[in-house]
Every structure is written in structure tokens, then in C-alpha cells.
């Protein structure tokens with residue numbers, strides 16, 4: 001007999017917010033992406049849906065029905081398909097648009113193959129019955145990345161800016177490291193105790209944001225120290241930092257994250273780039289590390 005996949009297990013984060021982890025094809029070691037369901041009265045705001053499988057959509061429809069949802073609004077924290085693959089079907093089913101920040105519309109159209117009319121700009125504020133929800137543009141992981149805040153419940157949904165499982169990657173062309181560090185500060189200062197990440201269980205918002213920021217700054221200091229010893233390419237940096245320890249499949253995103261760090265250091269004038277033998281070599285004055 002085939003093994004029956006168990007149903008999703010929703011986790012109640014607060015009076016109005018549910019976290020529902022759905023199995024999704026995503027980067028290892030991750031294998032689930034969280035959908036969030038925010039309800040008040042018979043209004044609902046649904047955040048992210050990375051699965052497009054019929055049985056998951058049927059389960060979700062029943063879950064929404066059980067919560068008494070009559071009016072559904074849909075928003076995505078960012079366009080990546082492990083957060084959006086199921087949204088076109090859900091939107092068609094409920095005859096509502098998908099809200100995304102306009103900077104994420106062009107890649108979303110391409111990734112999801114949807115008509116422009118299905119995508120709408122995310123509003124700054126959504127009122128669900130008596131519950132205000134605040135939507136903030138907070139680029140970093142993508143240029144149109146959003147944070148969704150339910151101040152009454154002290155919950156902030158942070159998409160791929162924090163992870164409850166594995167690490168977050170930030171890299172060009174979507175990602176920008178300086179924006180990302182700003183987004184982490186915003187999470188830490190949001191005043192919300194609970195963060196709902198795109199993957200993994202809920203987190204202590206302030207502690208997770210500060211730890212993640214510290215880890216990124218430590219990595220940046222390590223990069224600066226390595227290239228102040230001698231000029232290195234991104235490939236060489238990757239080898240120095242990770243050796244052969246990277247699981248297959250994350251090699252590309254590790255390189256892109258290093259690239260994002262180097263670009264931030266270039267912007268700050270702490271690093272120089274020189275084109276040599278078909279690649280960029282990055283260097284820094286030893287004193288820059290001081």
C-alpha cells in the first residue's frame with residue numbers, strides 16, 4: 001500500500017494568525033514552505049502558498065471553510081515559486097487577485113506564467129473586520145519583498161528574511177545585502193515578539209533578527225580578512241569559507257550570498273575589484289580590516 005502523506009498540521013500563532021506548513025520543492029535542507037492565514041470575522045488575508053497540488057488546495061479550502069472565511073485576500077511576501085506556485089489556482093478559485101509589491105510583478109509574471117491582470121500592487125494596509133494589518137515594503141531577499149504585521153497580535157510575517165530551518169540566502173540579481181541588513185533591523189525594532197518565517201517554526205522576532213544580522217556581519221568580516229591577505233575571486237572565497245562542506249544544490253546560492261557581501265563592501269569603498277584572467281579579483285587594504 002502506498003504511504004499516505006499526512007495532512008498539514010496548522011499551528012496557531014496568535015488569536016488571528018495560523019501557520020500552515022505545506023510540503024514544497026525548495027532548497028535543501030528545507031522541504032516545507034509556510035502559508036499564513038490571518039482571519040478576523042469572516043475576512044481572511046492569506047500569505048504565500050508554495051504548493052499547487054490539488055490535495056493541498058482541497059485541504060486549504062476546507063480549512064478556510066471551517067474558519068468561516070467568506071472574503072479572501074491573497075498576498076505574497078515575494079515572487080519566488082516556493083512561496084507562490086499555488087496562488088494562481090487559489091486566486092482563480094476565489095476570483096480575487098494576487099497582491100505583490102510592484103517590483104516583484106515582472107519576475108512573478110515570468111515565474112508563474114500568469115496574466116498581468118491577476119497581479120495587483122500590495123496595499124500598505126488591509127482591514128480584516130476590526131483587525132488592522134500593516135504591509136511594509138522591505139527589500140533584501142528580493143527587491144519587492146514584504147513584511148506583514150499584525151500589531152494587535154504582536155506577529156510579524158517576514159517571508160525569507162528569517163528562517164526557522166536552514167539559512168537565508170541573499171544574492172544578486174534578486175537580493176541586496178545592505179537592504180537585507182536594514183530589513184533585519186526593522187524586524188528587531190518592530191515591537192512584535194513573534195516572527196513567522198517562510199520556512200520552519202515561529203521565532204522570537206528580535207532575537208532571531210539580531211542573531212541573523214550578527215552572523216551576516218561576521219561573515220562579512222571574514223570575507224574582508226581573507227581578501228586583505230591576497231586578492232580572491234568569488235569562487236576562491238567560496239572554497240576558503242565553505243571548503244567541500246556544502247550540500248549539493250546550495251553551491252550557487254552560497255556563491256550569490258558571498259557576491260552580495262562583496263558588493264556591499266564595494267559600495268562602502270572597503271573593497272576594490274580588478275578584472276584579471278577572465279574573472280574579478282577582490283582585494284582590500286590590510287588596514288581596512290583593522
Ligand SMILES: [Zn+2]
Pocket residue numbers: 078080141160
Ligand atoms: Zn525566496
